[in-house]
Amino acid sequence: MKGKDLINIGIFSAIYFVIVFVIAILGMIPVFLPLLVPIFGGIPFMLFLTRVRKFGMIWIMSIIMGIMMLLTGMSWPPLAVSVFSGLLAELVYRSGKYKSATKAVVTNGVFSLWVAANYLPLFFNAEKYWASRQNYGQDYIDAVTKLMPSWMCPVTFIAAFVCGIIGGLLGKALMKKHFEKAGIA
Amino acid sequence: MAGLFTADIENRGLVLDPRTKLAVMITLVVFALGGAGSDIQAVRLATIAVSALPVVLLATARQWKKAAVFGLLYAVLKSAELLLVPQLSGAALSIVGLCCLIFVRLMPSLIMGAYMLSSTTVSEFIAAMHRMHVPQQITIPMSVMFRFFPTVMEEFAAINTAMRMRDIRMGGRNAGRLIEYRLVPLMVCSVNIGSELSAAALTRGLSTGIRRTNICKIGFHVQDFAVAAVSGAVYILWILGMTGVVK
Numbered sequence: 001m002k003g004k005d006l007i008n009i010g011i012f013s014a015i016y017f018v019i020v021f022v023i024a025i026l027g028m029i030p031v032f033l034p035l036l037v038p039i040f041g042g043i044p045f046m047l048f049l050t051r052v053r054k055f056g057m058i059w060i061m062s063i064i065m066g067i068m069m070l071l072t073g074m075s076w077p078p079l080a081v082s083v084f085s086g087l088l089a090e091l092v093y094r095s096g097k098y099k100s101a102t103k104a105v106v107t108n109g110v111f112s113l114w115v116a117a118n119y120l121p122l123f124f125n126a127e128k129y130w131a132s133r134q135n136y137g138q139d140y141i142d143a144v145t146k147l148m149p150s151w152m153c154p155v156t157f158i159a160a161f162v163c164g165i166i167g168g169l170l171g172k173a174l175m176k177k178h179f180e181k182a183g184i185a
Numbered sequence: 186m187a188g189l190f191t192a193d194i195e196n197r198g199l200v201l202d203p204r205t206k207l208a209v210m211i212t213l214v215v216f217a218l219g220g221a222g223s224d225i226q227a228v229r230l231a232t233i234a235v236s237a238l239p240v241v242l243l244a245t246a247r248q249w250k251k252a253a254v255f256g257l258l259y260a261v262l263k264s265a266e267l268l269l270v271p272q273l274s275g276a277a278l279s280i281v282g283l284c285c286l287i288f289v290r291l292m293p294s295l296i297m298g299a300y301m302l303s304s305t306t307v308s309e310f311i312a313a314m315h316r317m318h319v320p321q322q323i324t325i326p327m328s329v330m331f332r333f334f335p336t337v338m339e340e341f342a343a344i345n346t347a348m349r350m351r352d353i354r355m356g357g358r359n360a361g362r363l364i365e366y367r368l369v370p371l372m373v374c375s376v377n378i379g380s381e382l383s384a385a386a387l388t389r390g391l392s393t394g395i396r397r398t399n400i401c402k403i404g405f406h407v408q409d410f411a412v413a414a415v416s417g418a419v420y421i422l423w424i425l426g427m428t429g430v431v432k
Binding site for chain 2: 001002003004006007008009010011013014015017018019040043044047056060061063064067070071072073074075076174178179182184
């Protein structure tokens with residue numbers, strides 16, 4: 001990997017993170033984050049994939065996203081997940097010899113998994129957390145666990161993956177429409 | 186957004202090492218957000234103390250307004266969680282309870298994030314990452330990214346103005362093309378600026394692969410030890426709590 005590749009990672013990470021940031025601010029209800037980020041992030045990510053020729057570029061971008069989440073106070077699970085999902089995304093795209101357009105769409109889906117990890121801490125230690133709040137009454141515990149059941153956790157990951165596929169397709173369509181014509185894809 | 190890692194070096198009060206800030210952030214994430222050890226009374230109280238730390242730090246960095254707003258907001262939410270929620274029942278309990286639960290847990294680390302980004306410069310952060318032996322493959326893209334944020338925001342503002350003139354906006358006639366007509370031009374110009382940037386970076390020897398030097402002086406001082414002691418205390422209480430020494 002050369003300097004130019006590293007700079008490309010930095011530039012696309014910046015665009016991607018701006019999208020994450022804008023959605024996080026606009027989406028007052030944080031539930032939309034794992035749905036909207038993979039869709040709109042798919043547009044720059046698909047363009048980024050056309051520049052990926054060497055092993056590690058997708059992985060590094062994924063790790064950087066995780067570090068940014070830690071720095072902005074979204075906790076460490078995104079970093080822990082992004083290290084693995086990034087490597088997985090890298091391997092998926094590598095299996096298509098860094099060329100396959102179909103694999104690129106799947107890569108965006110896998111890459112998007114870290115977004116869902118932002119909600120992991122709310123599911124961690126749930127029982128201990130509730131045990132410390134017994135004085136609030138069983139009503140409260142029931143009410144909140146009803147709104148945030150533990151099956152929500154895998155569902156957010158699946159939602160992020162599916163939206164990542166949608167975003168990948170959207171990005172692919174836009175690439176065909178604009179970037180190939182302009183000669184930058 | 187454009188203010189990421191753009192600390193005012195002249196007027197930022199007490200300077201902490203970026204690594205200390207990172208340690209406080211991790212402590213907050215583990216205890217305030219992650220709720221570790223929340224079955225132990227002493228850890229619960231210590232977590233409240235550590236949660237107040239980012240507000241104190243904002244004040245030491247002379248960011249009075251931010252400190253006051255965040256501090257007040259957190260105090261209101263935390264007291265609502267402690268005093269108001271047990272009194273409620275039914276639907277009000279669900280809504281207020283869930284809001285308190287999410288915001289009380291998220292806020293300390295988000296305030297810490299705001300402090301961290303507004304009190305550290307990019308150079309200091311990169312220097313700290315070097316000291317922590319983070320490989321160049323991570324630090325170079327990250328420094329490019331921070332350098333690039335203001336550019337992206339500037340370009341985005343200009344594109345936004347142009348598209349509003351064409352009535353491509355929320356509630357306008359061409360709302361359907363809202364996203365496409367903003368992101369596509371943004372990416373085209375970012376790619377162009379990016380290739381100029383990489384040419385500039387290559388002339389500064391970015392791709393030579395040797396160890397790069399940094400003019401920034403970072404290191405641990407009295408204030409770092411004080412802050413580290415406060416956050417370290419929570420871990421000690423947690424261990425003591427698990428072995429049954431304190432309750």
